[in-house]
Amino acid sequence: MDILGFITVPGWVLTVIIVLITLYLYSLWYQSLWRRLGIPGPKPIPFLGVLPLYMKHGIAKGDLQLVKTYGSVVGIYQGHLPILLVSDPEMLKEIFIKDFSNFTNRSIPFKMAKENACGVGAAYDNHWKFLRSTISPTFSSGKLKLMVPKIQRCCTDLVENIEQHSEQGELVDMKEVCGAYTMDVIASTAFGIDVNSKKDPNNAFVKHAKQAALGLIFKPQLLIIMMFPFVKNWFTVRFAGKEVGEFFKSVVDSAIEIRKKGQEVYNDFLQLMVTARRDENPSAYFTTGDLKEFKNRGLNNMELIENAVTFFIAGYDTTANTLSFACYCLATNQDVQDKCIEEIDNVLHGEKPQMEDISKLEYLDRFFNEVLRLYGAATRFQREGKQDVTVKGVYIPKDVDISVPVYALHRNPLYWPDPEKFDPDRFTAENKAKRPEYAFVPFGIGPRICIGMRLALLEAKMALMFMLQTFTFSPCNKTEIPVEIESGGIIRAKNGIPLKINKR
Numbered sequence: 001m002d003i004l005g006f007i008t009v010p011g012w013v014l015t016v017i018i019v020l021i022t023l024y025l026y027s028l029w030y031q032s033l034w035r036r037l038g039i040p041g042p043k044p045i046p047f048l049g050v051l052p053l054y055m056k057h058g059i060a061k062g063d064l065q066l067v068k069t070y071g072s073v074v075g076i077y078q079g080h081l082p083i084l085l086v087s088d089p090e091m092l093k094e095i096f097i098k099d100f101s102n103f104t105n106r107s108i109p110f111k112m113a114k115e116n117a118c119g120v121g122a123a124y125d126n127h128w129k130f131l132r133s134t135i136s137p138t139f140s141s142g143k144l145k146l147m148v149p150k151i152q153r154c155c156t157d158l159v160e161n162i163e164q165h166s167e168q169g170e171l172v173d174m175k176e177v178c179g180a181y182t183m184d185v186i187a188s189t190a191f192g193i194d195v196n197s198k199k200d201p202n203n204a205f206v207k208h209a210k211q212a213a214l215g216l217i218f219k220p221q222l223l224i225i226m227m228f229p230f231v232k233n234w235f236t237v238r239f240a241g242k243e244v245g246e247f248f249k250s251v252v253d254s255a256i257e258i259r260k261k262g263q264e265v266y267n268d269f270l271q272l273m274v275t276a277r278r279d280e281n282p283s284a285y286f287t288t289g290d291l292k293e294f295k296n297r298g299l300n301n302m303e304l305i306e307n308a309v310t311f312f313i314a315g316y317d318t319t320a321n322t323l324s325f326a327c328y329c330l331a332t333n334q335d336v337q338d339k340c341i342e343e344i345d346n347v348l349h350g351e352k353p354q355m356e357d358i359s360k361l362e363y364l365d366r367f368f369n370e371v372l373r374l375y376g377a378a379t380r381f382q383r384e385g386k387q388d389v390t391v392k393g394v395y396i397p398k399d400v401d402i403s404v405p406v407y408a409l410h411r412n413p414l415y416w417p418d419p420e421k422f423d424p425d426r427f428t429a430e431n432k433a434k435r436p437e438y439a440f441v442p443f444g445i446g447p448r449i450c451i452g453m454r455l456a457l458l459e460a461k462m463a464l465m466f467m468l469q470t471f472t473f474s475p476c477n478k479t480e481i482p483v484e485i486e487s488g489g490i491i492r493a494k495n496g497i498p499l500k501i502n503k504r
């Protein structure tokens, strides 16, 4: 082809050039939002945005770098998807609490499978309100108390598993044993299934449960959506694989059948949700509409199954990793470990730990909060607005992902002097009063805060009491100090947490 009579270019080369220029302009257009709104942020790389930064440093440390450089409101692009990183505590209060009716929903950048949209973590608007209000009572202190015997049994297995390893002179990877413990707790408290997953790793529940947790890892469809957001509704993305979903469905179905026939009294979430279900006519079920209409129905089968699975997916890995980091912090801060033990001994006098003891362990609470500050499992949590709004002078367009960079907020020296130092005394009443309330948000904020927070604290503190009554932790030559974390959305120790166990 002859261009203006000067050069001759083959037609296919010209087509490639035009396509590349169009793609470049398309990318520039998508990545112009924050510049137009005057919000600071890194210069995006066409098509990739900040993905190379996250690929190099991981999400948590990438966020930390961005917040250090650009401040507490940063506009970024994951591919072409705009994300506003907000870590200003006052703005968080406005968005997550005062304007909750606008910011009710989580930002989910893909079309979810129908069953996934029935989980309380993913549901929208009135469907979420209905699910949350129906399911929340299952996490009340009274209901959790009924689950304590199950948790105590799992704690006994945890201590035995660790003792067995250490008696054979082995180092114990706390990431692995804490994973087995929280798997046992969630299997028994959510599904009514008693397993010892450390001793019985081939158990069908344990195998499928591990696959479900892995299913949350990055999906290739997401990369395509990040590049071309308009294809968002073309694919249906499942949180866990189809086979895993079907396995859990069959587990819940048969558990419900057994409960219908048997005389036994079950004290688990499944039973509490079954009790919350008022009618079984599936034709009457809907997921949108007026809240008053929802009040006339109970949970349907799909909601029941999906929420049992949600408890598992949201509760297993998060608690396991936080607990394993707690052991790491004890091992690497012997003075703190001594204080925790002294307090446990003074309160428990060698008796079996009970739920009532937890409120008396004030130092253990400070210690665990400091673990959650540095190693709380969630790197981010999100909302998206239904309307454009201006919050503290920042214009936030509707439908944009507002993400809280928890790891960065918990290390902001404005609120946490010498942020990498492990110091439980940051959580004395006096020190807490010196910083804004929403500078510490390991379980999220507002009406959509983690529904399992009380269970997580109960199971983690119970495990710490049981373990510290029996042994102490110290670092070994394989313990990584400082511990390296994985690059994904959950804070996990990349190379495990091998520790030396010393019998008390």
Ligand code: HEM
Residues within 6 Å of the ligand: 120, 121, 122, 132, 310, 311, 312, 314, 315, 316, 318, 319, 322, 376, 377, 378, 380, 381, 382, 441, 442, 443, 444, 445, 446, 447, 448, 449, 450, 451, 452, 453, 455, 456
């Ligand atoms: C140390 C352990 C845990 C941590 C750090 C954690 C953290 C979080 C965070 C940050 C959120 C987002 C909250 C927000 O958007 O404001 C969340 C939501 C949620 N968590 Fe947890 N979580 C933990 C354990 C658990 C457990 C044990 C369960 C259940 C058994 C659970 C179930 C959920 C559910 C269902 C949601 C969604 C709630 C909703 O959308 O209404 N989590 N969690």
